[in-house]
Each structure stands twice: as C-alpha cells, then as structure tokens.
Amino acid sequence: MSPRVATVDTNARIGKFVRRFAFSIPLALFILAAPHHARAQGAVSPPADGQTAFNNSCRTCHSMDAGDNRLGPSLHGIVGKKAGTTEGYQFSSALKGAGFEWTKDKLAAFIESPEAVVPGNNMKPYAGLTDKATRDAIVAFLGDGN
Numbered sequence: 170m171s172p173r174v175a176t177v178d179t180n181a182r183i184g185k186f187v188r189r190f191a192f193s194i195p196l197a198l199f200i201l202a203a204p205h206h207a208r209a210q211g212a213v214s215p216p217a218d219g220q221t222a223f224n225n226s227c228r229t230c231h232s233m234d235a236g237d238n239r240l241g242p243s244l245h246g247i248v249g250k251k252a253g254t255t256e257g258y259q260f261s262s263a264l265k266g267a268g269f270e271w272t273k274d275k276l277a278a279f280i281e282s283p284e285a286v287v288p289g290n291n292m293k294p295y296a297g298l299t300d301k302a303t304r305d306a307i308v309a310f311l312g313d314g315n
C-alpha cells in the first residue's frame with residue numbers, strides 16, 4: 170500500500186464524515202428549536218379546550234366525579250343545580266343562602282368574579298378568570314353531560 174493511496178483513502182473518509190456532520194446540523198437545530206416553538210405557541214393562545222382549562226384553573230379544588238368533594242364541592246351536574254346544595258359538602262352560609270340555580274351565564278359570571286355573584290362566599294384563594302374564551306371553554310365543559 171503506497172502512502173499516496175492511504176492519503177486519498179483518508180481524505181475520502183474525512184469527506185464522508187464532514188458531509189454527514191454537515192447534514193446533522195440542521196437536524197440538531199430543529200430538535201433544539203422544536204420545544205421552544207411549542208412553548209411560545211402555548212403562551213400566545215390560552216387553551217381553548219375546556220378540559221385543559223378546567224384542569225389548570227379548577228381541578229386543584231374541584232372534581233367532576235359525583236360525590237367527590239374536595240376542598241371545593243364536586244361539580245358533577247352543576248348546570249341546572251340549585252347553588253349550595255351538593256350533598257356531603259359544608260358550604261358557607263353565603264352559598265347555602267344564594268337561592269338560585271346554576272345556569273351557564275351564572276357560572277361564567279361566578280368564575281370571572283365569585284364575589285360579584287355570591288358576596289361572602291368561601292371559594293378562596295381564587296383570583297378570578299379574566300379571559301372570556303377560557304371562561305366560556307370551562308362553562309361548556311361543565312355543561313357537557315357532566
């Protein structure tokens with residue numbers, strides 16, 4: 170084997186390596202950029218999906234399962250139910266005495282500002298939801314045969 174052949178051979182191998190490496194740069198950049206892209210999109214538009222919005226804003230304290238009272242009462246079948254009457258839950262006197270039935274409009278107003286709908290209620294700490302699209306998505310989810 171002459172040294173000259175070996176050099177050609179080595180050059181060819183280096184060339185192949187460089188080509189392969191160059192090829193992988195855009196791929197690596199894509200992989201690095203992808204999660205940032207996804208996160209940026211999530212920050213721009215809030216979840217329109219009611220289940221996700223419910224999980225983000227309500228699920229810490231509420232379950233949708235019948236009889237599953239946590240820090241807050243179960244919200245199973247809440248649309249059309251008389252306020253403050255869920256069995257097995259100790260409501261504040263404010264909610265017990267509210268005297269109305271939960272409609273979708275009442276629910277939307279309540280999750281925007283609980284104090285404005287039932288003064289003296291005990292749904293705390295809860296800051297209220299300023300985004301209308303998110304409120305509507307949650308109310309639709311609450312009414313979806315749950």
Ligand code: HEC
Nearest residue numbers: 226227230240241252253260261264280290291292293294
């Ligand atoms: C920090 C805990 C907490 C969070 C978060 C929370 N709640 Fe509540 N919620 C409560 C508590 C506690 C009560 C009972 C208040 C009372 O007795 O005055 C309540 C009561 C309610 C009621 C009245 C139920 C009935 O049977 O009359 C509704 C409706 C309700 N919450 C909906 C929601 C929705 C929808 C969200 C999310 C957008 C939410 N809550 C977020 C704790 C919470």
